[in-house]
Every structure is written in structure tokens, then in C-alpha cells.
Amino acid sequence: MYLRSIRLKNWKAYQDVWLELPEATSARNVVIVEGANGAGKTSLLEAFILCLYGRDGLHLVARASQRDRLAISYDGFLERALSTSAGPSSRRMAVELVLQDDQRTISFERIWYYNLSGRHLGEEEEVRIDDSDNNGFLAVPPGPEREPFVRSFLADNLLPVNLAPFFIFDGEQVAAFAQKDLAAQVRSGVEMVHGVPELKALAADLRSYARDRRKGVPDAQALTIDALRRRIAELESEERRAVAAIDLDSTAIVPLRQHRDSVVRQIGALHADTYDNFKALFERRERLSRDRSAQQEEIRIALSLNLPFALGGANLRNDIKAQLLAEGALEQREIAKTISKEKFAPFLEALRGAGFAEFIAARQDGLRTAWDAVWDDDPSQEERRALHGYLGDADRHLVERFLHQITEEAGSNIAPLVQEVARTDRQIENLEESIAQQKGVDEQSQHLANELQKLQADIASIEARLQGQVKHLDDVRGDLTTARGELQGLVSSSASNDAVLKASLDAEAYADVIETFIELTLPAKVSEFAGDLTDSYLRMAHKGVVDRIEIDQAGQVSLLSSNGQSLPTQDQSAGENHVFALALMAAIAKRNPMFPVIMDSPFGRLDGQHRMNVLRHFASLDMQYIILAHPDELSAENLRQIEGSLAGIVKVKSSVVAGIAKTLVEK
Numbered sequence: 001m002y003l004r005s006i007r008l009k010n011w012k013a014y015q016d017v018w019l020e021l022p023e024a025t026s027a028r029n030v031v032i033v034e035g036a037n038g039a040g041k042t043s044l045l046e047a048f049i050l051c052l053y054g055r056d057g058l059h060l061v062a063r064a065s066q067r068d069r070l071a072i073s074y075d076g077f078l079e080r081a082l083s084t085s086a087g088p089s090s091r092r093m094a095v096e097l098v099l100q101d102d103q104r105t106i107s108f109e110r111i112w113y114y115n116l117s118g119r120h121l122g123e124e125e126e127v128r129i130d131d132s133d134n135n136g137f138l139a140v141p142p143g144p145e146r147e148p149f150v151r152s153f154l155a156d157n158l159l160p161v162n163l164a165p166f167f168i169f170d171g172e173q174v175a176a177f178a179q180k181d182l183a184a185q186v187r188s189g190v191e192m193v194h195g196v197p198e199l200k201a202l203a204a205d206l207r208s209y210a211r212d213r214r215k216g217v218p219d220a221q222a223l224t225i226d227a228l229r230r231r232i233a234e235l236e237s238e239e240r241r242a243v244a245a246i247d248l249d250s251t252a253i254v255p256l257r258q259h260r261d262s263v264v265r266q267i268g269a270l271h272a273d274t275y276d277n278f279k280a281l282f283e284r285r286e287r288l289s290r291d292r293s294a295q296q297e298e299i300r301i302a303l304s305l306n307l308p309f310a311l312g313g314a315n316l317r318n319d320i321k322a323q324l325l326a327e328g329a330l331e332q333r334e335i336a337k338t339i340s341k342e343k344f345a346p347f348l349e350a351l352r353g354a355g356f357a358e359f360i361a362a363r364q365d366g367l368r369t370a371w372d373a374v375w376d377d378d379p380s381q382e383e384r385r386a387l388h389g390y391l392g393d394a395d396r397h398l399v400e401r402f403l404h405q406i407t408e409e410a411g412s413n414i415a416p417l418v419q420e421v422a423r424t425d426r427q428i429e430n431l432e433e434s435i436a437q438q439k440g441v442d443e444q445s446q447h448l449a450n451e452l453q454k455l456q457a458d459i460a461s462i463e464a465r466l467q468g469q470v471k472h473l474d475d476v477r478g479d480l481t482t483a484r485g486e487l488q489g490l491v492s493s494s495a496s497n498d499a500v501l502k503a504s505l506d507a508e509a510y511a512d513v514i515e516t517f518i519e520l521t522l523p524a525k526v527s528e529f530a531g532d533l534t535d536s537y538l539r540m541a542h543k544g545v546v547d548r549i550e551i552d553q554a555g556q557v558s559l560l561s562s563n564g565q566s567l568p569t570q571d572q573s574a575g576e577n578h579v580f581a582l583a584l585m586a587a588i589a590k591r592n593p594m595f596p597v598i599m600d601s602p603f604g605r606l607d608g609q610h611r612m613n614v615l616r617h618f619a620s621l622d623m624q625y626i627i628l629a630h631p632d633e634l635s636a637e638n639l640r641q642i643e644g645s646l647a648g649i650v651k652v653k654s655s656v657v658a659g660i661a662k663t664l665v666e667k
Contacts, residue, residue: 022648
């Protein structure tokens, strides 16, 4: 969608100006608004921002949030923006934007009202939206509902405010953004593209809501639930860290093993007569190492899973199975009892229809008592209390099957397994000695042998670390299962009768889902974004040192040369950081071509070649590209380079009439 015109009424030096832009097309998409310092270019940019976003857009206005002074309030900025030529009878300021494409036209106007002393009347602010797709003006609600309605319309049809910094900006904003480290720039940009700030705010609101709802819950119960939720969140984070560490080491060990195999082949080549034997020794050692790992895993499982249940004794296991069986029968009985009670009335009706009406009338209460007594007493079942209400029927069957599988011999296999591991260790030691005896004696063979020894030590170190990490992960998952069971039991016993607590827990659960979603998906989105960023950066930079940009799962940025060497990002000049910031903006803008890119004096830190590259790249994007520039910012050569993409140039100039500054537009 292209910006077709902008009308300003009493906005700073624009007393009443209708600025029509040259018609843009996909081929000629560049529009230049040219003016000297003080002519009103930045005022034009500010009018565009505040017309669309109102109070939400104030942070995009550099003059309203400079770091060397206190930020100006929205009301204060608007009161300064009101034209000095606006008389007492015309305390009204307005900006209207017209955007269009081949199928649609949107007119977006915001009107600000003031009292006679020039104070902004915020409650009277007005937004008018004329959308051809909706056959005329939309019914924009007044008062507090106005801005949420406008935000939703902008997000669905034009540009959400979180993406505005990457489409509407001036040189100061680019310079400030360029001062961040590259990883922070990328993460900030990608988070905004995917709405992460809004998701984080939603999660925070849910947690705040949960805390407020729990104020009426008994302190002890609320504190217990909060502690369990925190514990579960910590364990879930630790589980993800442990899995990531295992994946990292599992990946790291692969090339080491491959390198070791290569060294083994080289040693074997130096001893052709014994190569087959040498290879067989290594292969046998590998088999024994795998056997030992399997034996150790079997011991771990026996110790951590089966043995505790076996030590509990058959009586305890039988009691648990009997309890679960009784609870299942109790559940079925309660279901049947409910169904039976529902059938009592139809049963009486059937008796009446069979001619027993008088009998029933005389004995209905007795019949009811007898009917209920059938279900209130079951002498065949020992009276049991439901202790595991959080288990369903399928869960009870799984527990019963597991307990059935545990026998008194669950721990009897541990000693033989330990002995088997000791025998395997001795066999591996003997093989190591045989391998050592066959190492070469010449210098090359000795070098390879030393390298092989180091590789073996590195591999053994990672394998040992992996073994510890796997055990740690098992411990974490065991603790997590216990904590979740405790929470589920607490929730099952209380939340069903406490709607307030249930609402609080639901809000916390939704917040957990949102935060987990961000944590799991954002790194992949950052990595996917690296291709677009690389393309934009290479088109703008001119040294040719960087071949590609890679972004890891943690969001760290690497600038790589053609031979894969990482270049130090901290050594980049201010101009190169400026180019990187512009490349990030171009990569993000490329993903939403519905909206124009508007720049105010963005080339201050760029040399001539970088300036030319930036111009050409943004001009190549399939969107309108509007540049607000000083006449000296764009040379004749710059204009010649983008001549094929240039839709036209609009000139603004300032003049003083009767002591009042005014901005005029030259056709």
C-alpha cells in the first residue's frame, strides 16, 4: 500500500497544507521529500507517526524522548505542535493520511482539540477512518475504547505499532539502535516481528491476575500451590538445560570419534602387516565399551526404578493393588448408583401402569428407602476411601501392571551386573595394553599414537560427562513427576470446590504456556531470519569482508568470512554498525510489503558508497520508499543511480509571513 497524500491543519509550521505525493508503482517506488534544515521535514514525519498511533507512537518521535532531557508528555508535545497561527476560534489541529493500492483506499485522520489557553483536550481527541473495503467511514468508538479499536485496525490492515520503528524512523533512531550489540539488535527486531513483547505482556498480566485472584484463598493453601508451581517451573527449566547439554555433547562427540577412526586408519597404514589385527583390537574395544554402557544403564534402571518398589515388600505392593482395585470398583459402583437413581422414577411409573398405583401411593417412601439401601451397603466390598482420585481408570491399570511386574528378585540381579561390568573393564584394560604394544615406534607413528591417546581422553571425558548428564536428567524428571503429582493432588482436592483458585491456576498455566512457547520457538525464528539479514547486509556493505551472517539458537550473531572465519563484531566502525542496523530494518520491512518505508535523514554516518548501497537496496524492495532529505544529502550521482526507481521529488520550504513561520510545498 502506498502513501498518496498527507494533509496537515495547524500542525507546527503547516498551517493548512495538502501534500500530494507522486504516484508510486512497483517499478517507480521511490519518493523524495526535499527541504533545507528547518523546512519541516521532521515535523512531517512526526505528524505521520502521531496521526496513526497517537499516544502509542510518542516513543517513535526522537524529539519527544531524547536521552539528554526528560521525555515530553503526549499532551505537552501536542501543545507545542499547535501552530502559532491558530487563532482562538480555531483551536483544532488535524492530520489526514491517504493510503491506497490498486484495490483499496484508506483515509486515516486524527483530530486534536484544545481549550482557549492552548491545553490539549485528550478526552475529545477524534479518529476518522474511511475504508473503501468497508464502504465508507468506520464507527470508531469514542473515549477509552477508541485507541484499542484503532490499534486493532492498524494491526490488521496497515502496520502494528510494535513494527513501526522498522518502517518509520530518522537518523537519530538508527544511530541509537546501531549502538546496541548485534545480538541485541537482532533479538529486538525479531521479537517485535513475532509479537513477543505483546506475548510477554500478556503472560505478565495473567500472572498479575492470578495473584489478585489468590488474595481470597487461605494463605497456607495459596503458598503451597505457589511454591509447587515455582518448583515445577525451575525443574522444567533445568530439564530443558539438561536436554540441551546432552544434545550439545552428543553432537560434539561425533567428529571426535570420526577423527579417532581416521587416526586409527593412519596408524594401521603404517603397520600394514598388523593392520587387520590392530583394527580388530579397536573394534573389539568399541564393542566392549558399548556393552559396558549397556550394563551400567541396566544397573541404573534397576537401582532407580525397580529396586525401591521391590524393597517396599510384597505386602505393601499387594495393599496398593487392592486399594486401586477397590477404588476402581467404587468408581464403577458410584456410576451405577447414579444411573440407578435416575431410573427410580421411571420404575414407579411402570408399576403404576401395571396396576400398582394404590400400592405405590401407600408405600412410595418405603420403596425409595429400600431402593437406596441396595446401593448404600455392599457387604462384599471392604469399605475403602478413595486416595487416588487424580488417577483415571487407564492410569490405575498402568500402575497395577507395573506393580505386578515387580518381584522379590528385582534387586538380585544387581550384584551379577556389577561383576559383569568389572569383568568388562578388565577386558578393556587388557585390550588397551595390546593396542599400546602395537603402536608405531617411528616419529610419525608416535605422533599419531599421542594424538590417538588425546582423542581417547577427550572422548572418555565427554562420555563420562554425558553419563552424568543423563543421570541428572533422570533425577530432574523424577522430581518433576513427583512435584506435578503433588500439585495435581492438591488441585484435585481443592480447586473443584473453589472457582477462585481454579481461575488463578488456569491463568498461571496459560502464562506458563506462553513463556514456554517464546522460549522454545524464538531461537528458531532468529536463526531463520539470518538469511534475509545476510542478503540485506551484503547488498549495503561494500568492503566485501563478510560472506554471511549466522545467528545461533541463543541469538548470538557471527559475521563470517568466505573461509568460515568469524570476524570480531566489536571491531566494526560506527558506520558499519549503522549499516547493520539499516540491514536489519530492511530485512524486517521486506516481510511486510503492505506499508511504506519512511526515512528522515538516515545517511548521516554513511560514506558515499554505503549511502549508494542503502539507497539501491531499499529502492529494490517491493514497497514505497519515502526519503525526507536535505538537498545536500543526495548527490546528483545518487539520484542518477536510482533514476529508474524514482517516482518524483516534492520540495518543502519555510517562509515567514507577518512574523509567523510557515511551510509551503512546491509542486
